[in-house]
Amino acid sequence: MPQYRFASFAIALPLYRVFEYRIDEAAPVIAGTRYRLPFGQGTRSGILLEVSDHSDFDAAKIKVVRERIDLEPVLGGHMLALAKWMSEYYLQPPGDVLFQCLPGYLRGARAYQPLRVKRWRLLAADAEAISVLQRTSPRQFEICQALKCEPAGLTAVGLKRINPGWHPVVKALEGKHLIGWEWDDKPTPAVDAPVMPQLSAEQDAIVSAIEPRLQQFAVHLLDGITGSGKTEIFLRLIRSCLERGRQVIYLVPEIGLTNQLLERVRQRFGECFAISHSGLTEYQRFQAWDRFRRAEASIMLGTRSSLFSQCDDLGLIIIDEEHDHSYRQEDGVRYHARDVAIKRAQMLDIPIVLGSATPSLESIANCERSTFFRYRMDHRPTRFDPPSIQLIDVRNSRFDFGCAAQTFARIDAHLQDSGQVLVYLNRRGFAPIVMCHECNWQAQCRNCDARLTLHQSQQALLCHHCGYSEAVPEACPECGHGEIKHYGIGTEQLQQGLTQRYPDTPVLRVDRDVISSREALKSRLEQLQSGAPCILIGTQMIAKGHDYPAITLSVVLDADQALFSASYRASERLTQTLLQVCGRSGRGDRAGEAIVQTRFPEHPLMQALLRRSYRQIADELLQERRLLGFPPYARVVIFRSDAQELQQALSKLETIKTLLQQSPRFQQLSTIGPIPALMTRRIGRYRAQLSLLTTDHRLLRAVLASAMPAIQEIPSTPRASWNIDIDAYDL
Ligand SMILES: [Zn+2]
Numbered sequence: 001m002p003q004y005r006f007a008s009f010a011i012a013l014p015l016y017r018v019f020e021y022r023i024d025e026a027a028p029v030i031a032g033t034r035y036r037l038p039f040g041q042g043t044r045s046g047i048l049l050e051v052s053d054h055s056d057f058d059a060a061k062i063k064v065v066r067e068r069i070d071l072e073p074v075l076g077g078h079m080l081a082l083a084k085w086m087s088e089y090y091l092q093p094p095g096d097v098l099f100q101c102l103p104g105y106l107r108g109a110r111a112y113q114p115l116r117v118k119r120w121r122l123l124a125a126d127a128e129a130i131s132v133l134q135r136t137s138p139r140q141f142e143i144c145q146a147l148k149c150e151p152a153g154l155t156a157v158g159l160k161r162i163n164p165g166w167h168p169v170v171k172a173l174e175g176k177h178l179i180g181w182e183w184d185d186k187p188t189p190a191v192d193a194p195v196m197p198q199l200s201a202e203q204d205a206i207v208s209a210i211e212p213r214l215q216q217f218a219v220h221l222l223d224g225i226t227g228s229g230k231t232e233i234f235l236r237l238i239r240s241c242l243e244r245g246r247q248v249i250y251l252v253p254e255i256g257l258t259n260q261l262l263e264r265v266r267q268r269f270g271e272c273f274a275i276s277h278s279g280l281t282e283y284q285r286f287q288a289w290d291r292f293r294r295a296e297a298s299i300m301l302g303t304r305s306s307l308f309s310q311c312d313d314l315g316l317i318i319i320d321e322e323h324d325h326s327y328r329q330e331d332g333v334r335y336h337a338r339d340v341a342i343k344r345a346q347m348l349d350i351p352i353v354l355g356s357a358t359p360s361l362e363s364i365a366n367c368e369r370s371t372f373f374r375y376r377m378d379h380r381p382t383r384f385d386p387p388s389i390q391l392i393d394v395r396n397s398r399f400d401f402g403c404a405a406q407t408f409a410r411i412d413a414h415l416q417d418s419g420q421v422l423v424y425l426n427r428r429g430f431a432p433i434v435m436c437h438e439c440n441w442q443a444q445c446r447n448c449d450a451r452l453t454l455h456q457s458q459q460a461l462l463c464h465h466c467g468y469s470e471a472v473p474e475a476c477p478e479c480g481h482g483e484i485k486h487y488g489i490g491t492e493q494l495q496q497g498l499t500q501r502y503p504d505t506p507v508l509r510v511d512r513d514v515i516s517s518r519e520a521l522k523s524r525l526e527q528l529q530s531g532a533p534c535i536l537i538g539t540q541m542i543a544k545g546h547d548y549p550a551i552t553l554s555v556v557l558d559a560d561q562a563l564f565s566a567s568y569r570a571s572e573r574l575t576q577t578l579l580q581v582c583g584r585s586g587r588g589d590r591a592g593e594a595i596v597q598t599r600f601p602e603h604p605l606m607q608a609l610l611r612r613s614y615r616q617i618a619d620e621l622l623q624e625r626r627l628l629g630f631p632p633y634a635r636v637v638i639f640r641s642d643a644q645e646l647q648q649a650l651s652k653l654e655t656i657k658t659l660l661q662q663s664p665r666f667q668q669l670s671t672i673g674p675i676p677a678l679m680t681r682r683i684g685r686y687r688a689q690l691s692l693l694t695t696d697h698r699l700l701r702a703v704l705a706s707a708m709p710a711i712q713e714i715p716s717t718p719r720a721s722w723n724i725d726i727d728a729y730d731l
């Protein structure tokens with residue numbers, strides 16, 4: 001009879017609990033290892049958390065683990081601790097959080113084996129034995145000769161190139177002890193520094209200020225205008241870190257991971273980095289995770305979830321474009337990668353460096369805390385600073401495909417002067433509104449509360465929320481009238497119009513309809529590298545990260561919508577976008593210009609953009625937020641529900657509210673809801689929300705601490721699901 005101990009496991013389920021199993025006492029157990037566990041009628045994989053000699057339950061009723069999946073743990077002790085913190089802070093189910101820290105490839109039942117490869121080397125320089133082979137076994141001799149020329153040895157791939165049937169030959173040589181193999185898991189060395197660009201005085205001062213603090217926790221915020229050379233500072237700090245033999249995680253927003261950045265990192269450090277982003281397969285991302293874990297790669301360069309990469313000696317975390325919205329995970333486990341990264345750095349007592357030309361108000365407000373250092377960069381190392389924004393008053397203008405006459409005049413001038421022009425329009429497709437004039441019918445998505453967008457090249461009406469598409473109707477589906485009209489401008493129509501107007505100038509378009517991969521983006525943007533005059537039309541995809549020195553004019557076509565948004569974040573977001581887009585221009589040896597078309601030039605935000613810097617606008621927005629009691633001076637928690645019927649979603653939230661109300665201090669919080677969400681129906685589901693708002697963080701945590709145990713028992717089902725969003729972005 002084997003003796004048992006009791007082990008707790010995390011299983012990827014939306015349940016707020018861990019699961020107990022019996023495990024053979026003699027078996028070695030390491031936390032962070034996955035096991036196959038009997039669960040219901042089948043099996044599940046679970047991550048081992050803790051082992052104990054006793055259980056509070058009837059031991060006979062506790063099931064025994066099936067088998068161990070991994071030979072070594074997939075999550076180290078630090079990552080288990082970080083996940084525990086995330087689960088407690090964000091109030092997310094522990095199993096979901098832990099599995100989310102793993103690469104997708106390891107979330108099922110595949111065993112983790114480090115992706116090491118064998119490397120064969122010549123063992124003895126027994127020249128005589130080898131020369132004998134020349135007569136007795138020419139094939140063995142050939143392999144020995146090849147290995148002699150490769151002191152570093154050869155992998156299976158290399159051996160196969162010499163002899164496609166290499167395997168038995170190599171086995172025979174191994175038997176004669178002439179050759180042998182070792183695991184090839186040496187770190188890829190960083191290349192010697194090529195000639196590095198001269199740092200500006202500003203850059204140099206910042207590098208010198210941060211370098212002495214690289215050994216301990218601190219948050220460093222690089223608050224530098226667009227094009228001020230933040231990347232160069234990151235690269236210098238990375239080098240300092242690598243020289244100490246430590247590893248670095250470098251996070252960028254999805255659209256910020258440009259080929260330009262990859263090239264710069266490669267030029268500086270060679271191949272000693274791993275890349276991870278959503279354009280890769282699960283297996284490729286796993287390979288990157290594994291290379292970093294084995295320290296074969298010293299730098300992990302990737303998007304949000306790369307934050308959960310593990311290694312033995314992490315020395316620095318960098319978050320570029322820290323204000324970017326894509327660092328928030330908005331589905332599944334909800335968290336903010338920047339905030340989790342700061343926690344991770346604190347736990348490891350290492351520095352974290354945030355960079356942005358338009359820092360989030362959260363980070364600016366945090367700079368009042370002692371662990372935050374803020375560094376300002378007010379100049380570009382090139383000749384010209386970012387252009388100041390000019391407004392084009394289009395109240396009485398006639399438009400051609402969204403552009404006013406004054407706008408064309410500016411584009412004409414820049415093209416004649418051999419400049420490149422960037423036109424920003426954050427709306428893809430041909431036209432956003434399709435309707436009938438006789439009966440006011442509008443093309444709506446059948447799954448969402450959203451209009452369908454006309455995509456002329458596909459001859460279809462598309463929903464940008466759920467992907468639903470239908471053919472363009474020949475006549476009005478309501479009244480049968482034969483003429484259906486479209487309104488508004490999308491990038492597809494803009495490209496068509498500009499191509500007609502400027503037949504001799506290449507008009508490139510970058511949006512999700514034409515760019516399906518990073519490679520496609522690369523080839524499209526290569527045309528810009530030549531520096532020849534051209535027009536680049538794009539959505540968010542081109543708003544940041546790119547550095548094309550020949551762009552001399554940035555044009556923003558449709559900024560007005562955001563001026564009247566219901567979101568308290570709208571001004572912050574609009575300011576950030578406009579400054580980022582305008583900051584693409586004038587980065588080379590010619591001054592840039594930036595224009596924004598608006599029907600509301602007198603609007604306070606438009607006036608502020610004209611007269612004040614981002615920092616001044618941010619300070620004003622912060623004052624406003626403080627007065628109104630909004631984030632970052634307040635905390636927002638949103639309970640959301642989505643269901644087959646609106647009533648089901650609302651009543652789920654009513655149940656949650658009733659439980660919250662049992663906490664005596666609940667009345668001190670501001671609450672909104674339950675109310676239907678702004679877009680009530682999305683992808684066929686009805687959505688509602690209940691928001692809690694307070695400036696008293698402790699009060700909020702106290703209410704949640706007393707109510708959550710009961711709320712966590714409420715089932716989240718496909719019929720009506722619920723979840724909680726801590727530090728929600730909007731209200
Ligand atoms: Zn009609």
Ligand SMILES: [Zn+2]
Nearest residue numbers: 445448463466
């Ligand atoms: Zn839809």
